[in-house]
Amino acid sequence: MTEIADIVPVLVDLLKPFNTENKPLTEATDIPAELNIDSVGVLDFIMEVEDHFDIEIPMNAVANIRTVGELAAYVKSKV
Amino acid sequence: MVDLLDKHKGIMERFQRMTSLGINGLGVTNDQMLSPTRAMVDGREIILAGTNNYMGITFDPRCIAAGKKALDEFGTGTTGSRIANGSFALHKELEAELASFLGLEHCIIFTTGYQANLGMLSGLAGPKDTIYLDADSHSSIYDGCTLSGAKLVRFRHNDAADLDKRLSRSEGEEGGRLVVLEGIYSMLGDRAPLKDFVELKKKHEFQLCVDDAHSFGVLGPNGRGLGDEAGLSEHVDFVIGTFSKSVGAIGGFGASNHPLFETLRYAMRPYMFTASASPASIATSIEAIKVLKAEPERRAKIWANSERLYNGLKGLGFEMGCDVVSPVVAVKIPDELTTITKWNALFQGGVYVNMAVPPGTPNRLCLLRCSVSAAHTTQEIDHIIAVFKQAFNV
Numbered sequence: 108m109t110e111i112a113d114i115v116p117v118l119v120d121l122l123k124p125f126n127t128e129n130k131p132l133t134e135a136t137d138i139p140a141e142l143n144i145d146s147v148g149v150l151d152f153i154m155e156v157e158d159h160f161d162i163e164i165p166m167n168a169v170a171n172i173r174t175v176g177e178l179a180a181y182v183k184s185k186v
Numbered sequence: 187m188v189d190l191l192d193k194h195k196g197i198m199e200r201f202q203r204m205t206s207l208g209i210n211g212l213g214v215t216n217d218q219m220l221s222p223t224r225a226m227v228d229g230r231e232i233i234l235a236g237t238n239n240y241m242g243i244t245f246d247p248r249c250i251a252a253g254k255k256a257l258d259e260f261g262t263g264t265t266g267s268r269i270a271n272g273s274f275a276l277h278k279e280l281e282a283e284l285a286s287f288l289g290l291e292h293c294i295i296f297t298t299g300y301q302a303n304l305g306m307l308s309g310l311a312g313p314k315d316t317i318y319l320d321a322d323s324h325s326s327i328y329d330g331c332t333l334s335g336a337k338l339v340r341f342r343h344n345d346a347a348d349l350d351k352r353l354s355r356s357e358g359e360e361g362g363r364l365v366v367l368e369g370i371y372s373m374l375g376d377r378a379p380l381k382d383f384v385e386l387k388k389k390h391e392f393q394l395c396v397d398d399a400h401s402f403g404v405l406g407p408n409g410r411g412l413g414d415e416a417g418l419s420e421h422v423d424f425v426i427g428t429f430s431k432s433v434g435a436i437g438g439f440g441a442s443n444h445p446l447f448e449t450l451r452y453a454m455r456p457y458m459f460t461a462s463a464s465p466a467s468i469a470t471s472i473e474a475i476k477v478l479k480a481e482p483e484r485r486a487k488i489w490a491n492s493e494r495l496y497n498g499l500k501g502l503g504f505e506m507g508c509d510v511v512s513p514v515v516a517v518k519i520p521d522e523l524t525t526i527t528k529w530n531a532l533f534q535g536g537v538y539v540n541m542a543v544p545p546g547t548p549n550r551l552c553l554l555r556c557s558v559s560a561a562h563t564t565q566e567i568d569h570i571i572a573v574f575k576q577a578f579n580v
Contacts, residue, residue, distance in 0.1 A: 145544060145545035145550075146545055147544070147545045147548070147550075148545070148550065150321070150340055151321070151549075154321070154340060154342065157352075158351075161355070162355070163339060163352065163355045163356055165316075165337045165338055165339055166331075166338035166339070166340060167337060167338055
């Protein structure tokens with residue numbers, strides 16, 4: 108079973124192309140607030156996560172996810 | 187106390203940066219409209235190359251006469267919604283005219299194109315349904331989807347294989363499925379590969395909606411939009427469009443052959459809870475649709491003009507928004523500062539285009555976007571190209 112600790116590094120990796128200011132990325136990183144990613148950028152990143160794990164993350168769910176850790180928990184619930 | 191507007195300080199700072207480099211490109215005031223393609227701004231005559239006036243119909247004497255007659259006969263406004271106050275005969279006449287133009291059974295008109303997307307998408311899909319929307323969809327589609335309460339799944343732009351994958355992920359779930367495409371995408375000018383998406387109907391169950399905001403009047407042998415151009419209209423379940431572009435007025439519509447379509451009138455909040463379109467606007471729209479039907483040469487002219495502008499700018503070495511000729515002619519600019527500077531240079535050269543920057547654009551692109559009109563003369567198109575050449579020193 109995939110654990111959050113396994114998912115976080117994958118998310119951090121997928122987030123790198125969107126981290127234009129090279130901020131440190133951890134489980135606690137607030138994606139839209141700390142990385143200066145606009146709303147469309149967040150959705151583009153989520154698409155990469157969906158395809159990597161072959162899961163569906165509806166846009167409705169994205170509104171409630173802010174940190175890398177929260178996203179990892181969501182991914183864990185789907186894989 | 188938390189000041190509610192504090193959260194927008196970043197927007198204001200960005201706006202001030204943009205306007206400090208010249209005039210406010212996001213709020214030009216046209217002091218006088220001289221024609222569909224010319225306006226007086228700050229005491230200067232400007233060629234309008236960014237106003238979506240595709241058919242160049244805004245000064246058509248027949249439309250103006252129809253608007254004046256409607257003002258005399260029906261007054262200035264409707265002062266309420268069609269559900270509460272009833273319809274004017276003009277509303278029904280426009281719906282019938284439009285249904286006939288589209289070759290469809292049913293048509294419902296809205297007060298604006300934005301409301302057409304809000305109303306149609308929220309009326310069609312509900313909380314148990316799923317909407318699959320193209321990543322490059324217009325904001326009104328995103329907002330309509332949000333209003334619906336449906337599950338929202340975004341697929342990669344114009345990528346039917348990607349949609350196939352996403353439809354497969356939720357196969358067998360309860361609720362209906364709606365796929366939303368656009369005829370011509372407003373930022374880059376490309377159009378949905380309808381054949382590829384229709385092909386997916388053989389594999390997955392879903393209903394298909396096309397927003398022809400930028401393609402109504404423009405695409406297809408009858409100007410009906412993307413389905414007409416692709417010869418696949420019968421596979422498009424719902425069509426959405428606007429009167430603010432090819433029709434030269436304001437308003438929007440939804441249309442379909444679905445036998446229950448009329449019930450949407452009692453299910454769409456953006457239709458029910460707003461005043462209906464004003465008589466003059468409806469009357470000019472009726473006349474404009476008659477003109478579009480009677481004068482297909484307008485379509486021939488817009489495509490000739492589009493080809494001339496697209497090839498002219500491409501020939502100067504610009505990286506184009508898309509690889510096909512389109513009435514939306516966008517050129518990619520490396521960064522926001524250059525976009526603002528060059529927009530000002532174009533304006534000083536007497537040409538108005540649209541400045542498009544993230545997040546309003548796909549893939550964080552910065553664009554200078556032109557929209558071509560059938561009313562542009564060949565000389566005006568050549569002048570636009572010449573001003574680009576001068577502004578960019580190419």
